[in-house]
Amino acid sequence: MKRIAQFEKVSFEQFKEGFGPGAETEYADIRLPRRATAGSAGYDFFSTLDFTLEPGREIKVATGIRARIDEGWVLSIYPRSGLGFKYRLRLNNTVGIIDSDYYNSSNEGHIFIKVVNCGEKTLTIKKGEAFAQGIFTEYGITADDAADGVRDGGFGSTTK
Numbered sequence: 001m002k003r004i005a006q007f008e009k010v011s012f013e014q015f016k017e018g019f020g021p022g023a024e025t026e027y028a029d030i031r032l033p034r035r036a037t038a039g040s041a042g043y044d045f046f047s048t049l050d051f052t053l054e055p056g057r058e059i060k061v062a063t064g065i066r067a068r069i070d071e072g073w074v075l076s077i078y079p080r081s082g083l084g085f086k087y088r089l090r091l092n093n094t095v096g097i098i099d100s101d102y103y104n105s106s107n108e109g110h111i112f113i114k115v116v117n118c119g120e121k122t123l124t125i126k127k128g129e130a131f132a133q134g135i136f137t138e139y140g141i142t143a144d145d146a147a148d149g150v151r152d153g154g155f156g157s158t159t160k
Contacts, residue, residue: 004070005136007032007043010108018062018110019048029127030064033134042133044080045113052124053117058092061131066109069100075134077113083131088119091132098134101151 009015009030016023026048033043051059067075077096083089092114103109113132117123125131141147 004073004138005075006068008066008068009064010066010110014108014110015062015064018107018112019064026127027064031128033065036130042078042080042135044130045077045111045132045134046128047125047131048127050125050127052122053087053089053115054122055117055120058114058116060112060114063111063113065111066103067098067111067134068103069098069136071100072140073136073138074099075136077111077132077134079115080130080133083123086119087117087121087123089123089131090116090118092116096132096134099151104151106152 009027009032012023012027015027015030019026030048031046033045035041035043045063045065047061048064049061051061053059069075075098077091077098078084079089079091096111096113098109098111115131
């Protein structure tokens, strides 16, 4: 297996900005994403807080995680398949895309995951429970690609 990335915690200051009050306790308990089995493609992301989502409700979770990713690779974020199947848990942006240059953004590449309960049953996630997964994928570019922009930020930052 090719090793192309490394998960890290963002600084406490960055986490506190994204998390809000009570960040001290939650920051100490952040778990880096990990695979459950040797054959797993996805790295589980663990919630930094307890939350309950009634049908139709959404929440943005500050993970406290950043990913240093080699150029030519991307991290895609999805809900854990069991939660999607049982509760119709979805990401608000359908798939989260974490580009390799996000790591160097002014927000330290802090990964936020916004989920919505599209089902009919109330979902409860406990702090430390896996609720999303990330999968690394290699990608290519066109022969005539001339992208020269510089990222500084998250959602929608490359179109500003």
